[in-house]
Amino acid sequence: MNAVVAYLDVAATTRVEPRVADVVLRWMTEDFGNAGSRTHEYGARAKKGVHEAREFIARTVGAKTEELIFTSGATESNNIALLGLAAHGEKTGRRHIITSAIEHKAVIEPLLHLQEKGFEVDFLKPGPSGRISKESVLEKLRDDTLLVSLMHVNNETGVIQPVAELANVLRKTSTFLHVDAAQGYGKVPDDLKAPIDLISISGHKIGAPKGVGALVVRRRGWDKVPLEPIMFGGGQERKLRPGTLPVPHIMGLFEAAKIFQEGQPRWERAAREMRERLLTALGKTRFHINGDAEHAVPHILNVTFDGLNAEALIVRLKNQVAIATGSACTSASYTPSHVLMAMGLPEDVATNGLRFSWFPGQVADFGPEELAETIAHMQPEAS
Template identity: 70%
Template sequence: MVTYLDAAATTRVDQRVADVVLHWMTTEYGNAGSRHEYGARAKRGVERAREYLADTVGAEPDELIFTSGATESNNIALLGLAPYAERTGRRHIITSAIEHKAVLEPLQHLADRGFEVDFLKPGPSGRITVEAVMERLRPDTLLVSLMHVNNETGVIQPVADLARELFSTSTYLHVDAAQGYGKVPGDLTAPIDMISISGHKIGAPKGVGALVTRRREELDDERPPLEPIMFGGGQERKLRPGTLPVPLIMGLAEATRIFETEHAQWEAAARDLRSRFLAGLASTRFHVNGDQDHVVPHIINLSFEDVDAEAFLAGLNGLVAVATGSACTSASYTPSHVLRGMGLPDEAASNGLRFSWIPAQTADLDIDELARGVVKLRRHS
């Protein structure tokens, strides 16, 4: 059986979550917008989920809206600020060259509309410094958008420290927390203006996420001045119209509850799997990409020397499911924009393999046997 080690792309829905989703699909199936008892129960369920999820990042319930996932949340956050930016002349944005395409492409769209976007490069560590961001700050800087955890290397960005630095300025901070939500929970309680969340990275169904838009007392207790990019209803403060996917929302809340409750066990098991895997690879030549002092325990990016990653990946197909980069771009077989953004040469950027896991979903995995298989394949490639 092929071992699944691509949890950074998506995770299996936890059975406890699936049971909750099925209940809200088949028993409590009302539309939360309907004005009868079925709808009222659905609405109460959604509001309980909203209150709980907002609390996990230290936000108020009315500061969280539900979306289809982090990509949509990113688009609402980035493109939704554009009209305000155009009215005020604040068209400068700071981001990094290693962001997910769900941030880079909306920002490219804004650049095409006349916005000035600074793409910071982190160097081989894969970590943007707060100082590098603050050095680029200008009076017309509208926004800084920096991911929480890099989806290819697992490197944790200093978003909490950056939030505290920006809090006394008029510049907004947006954080794509698709990979970090639930995994590094303390960071997201910092005064971050906008947080994008995705459910399917933590055992929830695909197709549900959230966007947090936090008020700031220093800015007259106002949320970021977002305008809708979709129209067709008044749901979710008119920022995300459409019928609420109640079963998916309840699944997201349940998956978050499980991750929060079992976080200590998850982290310990993830670190143990990581250390045993690296120890098993000790007899072959490889390089771990990114700053290993600031990294989540469940994602590791390896470049094997003198090996073509695509050929190596094909050889691994019968052994393990891994990725050469983001699931959204891995079909393109081009050098990783993340590894290139870290200053790695094209050869190294083309050879990065990402291994990622949720320990509870790898119960049958013999990590030592897997390591031996990778070493054996490496020697014959």
Template identity: 70%
Template sequence: MTAYLDAAATTRMDPRVAEVVLHWMTEDWGNAGSRTHGWGTRAKRAVQQAREQLARQIGVSSAELIFTSGATESNNIALLGLAPHGERQGRRHIITSAIEHKAVIEPLEHLVSRGFEVDFISPGSSGRVSVEAIQEHLRDDTLLVSLMHVNNETGVIQPVAELADHLRGTATYLHVDAAQGFGKLTEDLRGPIDLISISGHKIGAPKGVGALVIRRRGRDTVPLTPLMYGGGQERKLRPGTLPVPLVAGLAKAAEIFENEHADWWAATAGFRARLVHALRKTQVRFNGDQEHVVPHILNVSFDGVDAEALIVQIKELVAVSTGSACTSASYTPSHVLRGMGLPDNIAANGLRLSWFPDQANELDVDELAAEIAEFQAGTAFLG
């Protein structure tokens, strides 16, 4: 059986989560906005319980968390929703990194077309942006810093908690795309981060649900303007009927991840150690700072090997990708690896291996390494 090593793209829904989702789809199917009968009351209660649970995990009040369709929508609400405030205040400068997900880069590129100035900081070959580099770019008119929690291609952890401490005493807001970090490194998100985007399907929840944390600064809330109108749900920032089954599924997945975190981390790190040991038998480069990475994402380049050709070669053994699921079909050099200053022959041939233990353990890592080494030898011979 082919092992699934593309968990950074999406994960299998946990069967315990699927059971919860099915219940709210087929038994308690009420609209959380209906207040005249039991179905609506039960749905509303389920949403509130989910909101309170997720808020507790991140260390905010339930009033500081809204549900969305996922991290991409949360990013757009945070970035585009803050723009009118920046325009009113004459603060049109934004700082971000060159390795952000397209769900951050593209909204910011849109803001550039509206007259904003965006600094895209390169992290260097480590893939880790320094707090000092961000501080050097801060200005009096800096509206926002947007920095991802965990890079989706390299797994490198960014110093978001430290950055939050530095920015809290300033007028500059901090947004963190935590699509890859929530559940795995939730402790980092409990600091004074103003806006946090969360995705469900990276932790065994259904696709199509996420959240945006809008943390208050004392009595002041982040001045966001809604992108859509109609209905007034979710503090009028995300109108529309709430998908109660997905919301309940997200909460259940987050609960499972919190309760089983230590076991997940140990098993995931154990598989990583075995995989890295096996891959060292090939001519391999590990991309990014390996001292500051989550245990379930590994980005590698193999000397003299075309990544797309290698994926075809090993597809019976393992399912992997060349990078973000949003861009891996484009066959262009990774903007993340390029943003780290890596040469095109590496940036165009990086492979992302990402896993959850229950699917990764099906893989014989020594067999995979032998297959890659043989392919490298054959490529070198043909070359």
């Protein structure tokens, strides 16, 4: 890849921070013990490291150490949270679930599986703002509602959902709240300290390696969320997630979370400055923002350019910037975005939405003015 290409696709994945890479390497080559080995010092050091990581990451969301389990990422965490509650729903006759039509496929597809098993799932649509209102969720709430699953930050538009407000209301009911926080963890930290029952975390969105994440399973007083495992083969991770713990990856997530927590205020300011630079530069083009910019994270911007095909634009810009049409799981198909379609946007807008997402320190040489110039030259004359 050309070294001058600016990477503006951090919503898909981030570069591993050099400090994180050093930590991962150390736990691969020096302190390489199995955290489950109890008979020697290598295992003891690994176990101690994992405990410290668990304690810190749980604390970042206001949870207790024992309320966090490590997983391979947010997709696995989502599956454990959603499918793991199914048996309880069947036993209690609570088979109703509320979610949104703008969720990541890692939530939609497990819920479609539950729908096939007899669960009733309401997929709420947000309207053009891209934001599900608390009131629209509560209007659908019933006595047999087992779960509300609502993402923290939308991966395509960057719009922040009202998960903290919902948590404070649902905590007074028997309905559990699950939040896919893959995009929001670390970036909007206070929201996740609300009394959310289940939180899915992804490491590779904050500079950790791919293949590690976590699931917070928060107690309600003395009561545990009645999850059952969906995989079997060992007692690791509170008997909810079997398998040898990937200690190097966990320690990488630990280090990345520390770095992000330390630098979050600076990161947010710089991300907002980059957003303003980009929007100012794009002022010479004809575009509109998809989603409510007043309730969005500072580092994700979804736009559609009048008269331009997204696929052609990505190809034209490939030597300047790395960008995407939306979710990395579906963008290769160039079909209309299910998120933008659910917002009620026209099909040509939903097909041609482009997502810019950045970490300021990783695009220091990026010049949005040059990018805007290229786009402006491609646009047809306004009619």
